[in-house]
Amino acid sequence: MVSGITGTLDATAVAALTGWVRAEGLGSEITDVVPLTGGSQNVVVRLSVDGRRLVLRRPPPHPRPNSDRTMQREIAVLRTLAGSAVPHPVLVAACEDHDVLGVVFYLMEEVDGFNPGNEIAPAYLADPLMRHHVGVNYAADVARLGQAPWQGSPLEDWKRPGSFLERQVPQWRTTMAAYRAQDGYAHDSLPGVDELCDWLQAHQPAEYVSGIVHGDIHLNNTMLRRDSPEVAAFVDWEMCTIGDPLLDLGWMLVCWPVAPDPLGSAGHLAELGGLAERTELLEAYCAAGGRRTEHLDWYLALACLKLGVVIEGTWVRYLAGLASREAGERLHASAVTLMGLGSAVAAGDNPFR
Template identity: 55%
Template sequence: MPGVRATIQPDWLSRDVVDLEALTRWGNRQGLPGTVSEVTRIGGGTQNVVLRLRWDDRDLVLRRPPEHPRPGSDRTLLREIRVLSALAGTDVPHPAFVAGCTDTDVLGVVFYLMEAVDGDNPGEGLGELYQRDAGARHRAALDTATAIARLAAVDHTAIGLEDLGRPEGFLERQVPRWLDHLASYDAVPEYRGTRLPHVDELADWLRAHLPEQSRPGLVHGDYHLNNVLLDPATPRVAAVVDWEMCTVGDPLLDLGWLLVTWPDGHGEETMTGGPFAELGGLPERDELVEAYARGSDRDLSAVEWYTVLAGFKLAIVIEGTYARSLAGQAPPEVGLRLHRSAVARLEYAATLAR
């Protein structure tokens, strides 16, 4: 086996996060020759730990649960492994899966490797093409809708994901599920009592206007500008990332999620794609719907309903961080920022419902 002289860990990389010697030994057994010579952390690491590695002559990305894993962290990574493996050969832009490890004796957690994608994250910063060319920004932004239409068109049964979720009754379950989730925050004494506007009003509206469910398909589950990488040379989506929420359900919820998180420059709390939005030139929401429609045969007549549902669900999800921040379990500035974003999502959803 090749030596491990190049796997000396950077000062910031705890052996508890990734034991590079153990990783190298495992990788060699998987047919990855050589050693790791460079390690760069991607993102802040508050959720999953994501590391970019130079493995011999390849640029790879390792993804593992957070440094202090949650009870379902390994199951989440197993889901990502399954989804990325199944997407190989489809026209959905995604990082190519390389190898996954379900043996927790190697690093203490489930983890996997994927090919690094050369791309710009609209939520973190943009390269020269998008800095200088408003037309490129506009075309790439439209492709975010086209990319998710491609995912919705995938035959999930044909690629072995027929049991990934429970599509029957998917839409009917949403409102009661997320109301229960919001009520669970009352277990935090400092939060007790709903602090979000329009919740009951929107729940009633969603129940009263429930559309016929679109045919089942793959749902990314957290689709927004910060979860795509844009090709630095051609205005298009190079890869969709963060597949941990992927399920089988009604794919139009992904379109609603993109719309309700879209930065439109009209004074809303910007939640995703900040650097992208600051440069200007992004399409309006109706242009995104038109781009999706060009790549899909689904009925989009109820798109506003899906957008309201996405805002309702997203607001409740991120309000959980605010509740934890009041109990000292998350940074207060992060909790307050997400609370403001949750309120903005609900305010926007309420305007659609009216």
């Protein structure tokens, strides 16, 4: 199985994987096994199959109850996007047979790029135009994702019945209720969350056009090309669904690392400066075919609510003894900031313009 210490594959798992690779006709030998992530998150391992560089993605060493479903969702996404203009990892093969590794997993081609939350390619250090243009191109690719065909695709099976928009606020109210049931969690830990929920329900757009929604679109979930200002691949598709792509637009703008930056999540790229402004991202999104909307403030406020409630979960896990105090306090502070920004949007004082 996967080692819980290193986040890589032990000898038994490599042997089982090798047997599966051979049965699938992918090759005969696995070498160069290197962990990319591990621990409580999904495990990502770089390896070579007969010299071909691939990446394996599987649930953590101690899978959560929905871990297999998460992998199946990601597999459906990559199958749906195959051949599209949306930058994504290329799926090589997937396995749902628990006799191999005990979990659902898949192999994809290695993405030639870098994650700007972890490193910066030299070309971006040297040229501010690279840093500026990559944001414009990034926004255009977010628009292309929302337009990608999904009807009749594997991802269509993940579309829930009913209105995507009508589900949003009740879902996050329910999550907040669960948080408030945790010992030590103050009822007003997220100031303004109930009022923001009320405003969102009162101002919900009447209709929307269904499309693919990444669900967590920001630079830390993006690989950039090293020598050109382009997206190499969007990654981490575990929250992807069929819904209203304008939520991705709002999420992208909220998370963009120029002031106000509620997450501070793009590391050195943001510190270098020269990034496109949010108005430029919006223009690029629309120019690439993304839907224009008179309800942009609503999607910005919803993104603030949803992201804030999601990351508040780490503070709740700290209170339950399941996360570190440092991570809990840091993300709680960001969640409080997001509630404030969302409340400002709802009050007509949009800080993202």
